[in-house]
Amino acid sequence: MTSLMRTLTAALLGLMLPALGAQAQTVKAGIAAEPYPPFASPDASGKWTGWEVEITEAICKAAKLDCEITPVAWDGIIPALTSRKIDAIFASMSITAERMQTIDFSDKYYNTPAAVMGPKADKFTATPEGLKGKIIGVQVATIHENYAKKYFTAAQIKSYQTQDEANQDLVAGRVDAVQADLLALKVFLESPDGKACCDLKGEVKQDVEVLGPGAGVGLRKGDDAMKAKFNAAIKQIRADGTYDKISKKYFDFDIYGK
Numbered sequence: 399m400t401s402l403m404r405t406l407t408a409a410l411l412g413l414m415l416p417a418l419g420a421q422a423q424t425v426k427a428g429i430a431a432e433p434y435p436p437f438a439s440p441d442a443s444g445k446w447t448g449w450e451v452e453i454t455e456a457i458c459k460a461a462k463l464d465c466e467i468t469p470v471a472w473d474g475i476i477p478a479l480t481s482r483k484i485d486a487i488f489a490s491m492s493i494t495a496e497r498m499q500t501i502d503f504s505d506k507y508y509n510t511p512a513a514v515m516g517p518k519a520d521k522f523t524a525t526p527e528g529l530k531g532k533i534i535g536v537q538v539a540t541i542h543e544n545y546a547k548k549y550f551t552a553a554q555i556k557s558y559q560t561q562d563e564a565n566q567d568l569v570a571g572r573v574d575a576v577q578a579d580l581l582a583l584k585v586f587l588e589s590p591d592g593k594a595c596c597d598l599k600g601e602v603k604q605d606v607e608v609l610g611p612g613a614g615v616g617l618r619k620g621d622d623a624m625k626a627k628f629n630a631a632i633k634q635i636r637a638d639g640t641y642d643k644i645s646k647k648y649f650d651f652d653i654y655g656k
Contacts, residue, residue: 487616506612
């Protein structure tokens with residue numbers, strides 16, 4: 399190789415390396431495969447939209463990561479993370495001590511209360527006394543299933559693969575109540591089935607040990623670099639107004655919580 403060729407090659411590599419270094423890291427962002435409005439739902443073309451999808455994209459942009467939305471069945475989403483089929487969980491997953499035995503979490507990016515919904519004609523409260531003898535529908539492998547089993551011991555707990563299945567069984571009269579995230583229940587109550595059938599019976603008593611302090615990004619144990627990037631990104635979009643701009647499209651209150 400001549401001296402001129404060596405000089406040109408070195409110069410070309412010098413131009414290429416910064417560009418290669420600037421490429422964003424690709425991250426498979428796992429979301430639950432079933433619709434969960436207003437957080438995530440597929441549109442007519444199959445594209446996933448919703449508050450959590452937009453927040454995921456904003457967090458990834460702030461973290462300078464190229465995130466690929468990857469739907470995974472809810473009850474298999476943690477195994478998908480630990481087996482490296484996905485790299486992070488953005489699926490309204492509450493930060494709990496039980497889950498932290500298996501995975502790590504970022505700081506929370508939102509927090510809303512849990513509540514109970516039931517038929518309009520049936521008057522009861524979201525308490526162990528109010529739900530005594532009733533059949534309560536919950537989504538499997540959720541904080542709501544854990545909470546109901548801990549507190550509503552005088553009720554029958556019926557678990558479903560998706561929240562929509564639990565809601566539809568409530569409409570059909572096969573369960574007496576369902577417990578879920580307050581926002582998800584409010585969205586259902588705005589639907590034709592929800593308006594005709596049901597109303598909120600109240601929020602359940604808070605138990606941080608079971609319900610957690612909020613939803614965070616689920617990460618593999620020891621993935622401290624990714625955790626630091628997401629924590630910094632969450633702080634950035636909270637500070638620069640991006641978080642509020644997205645949230646105001648969906649909610650008329652502060653979803654971040656206390």
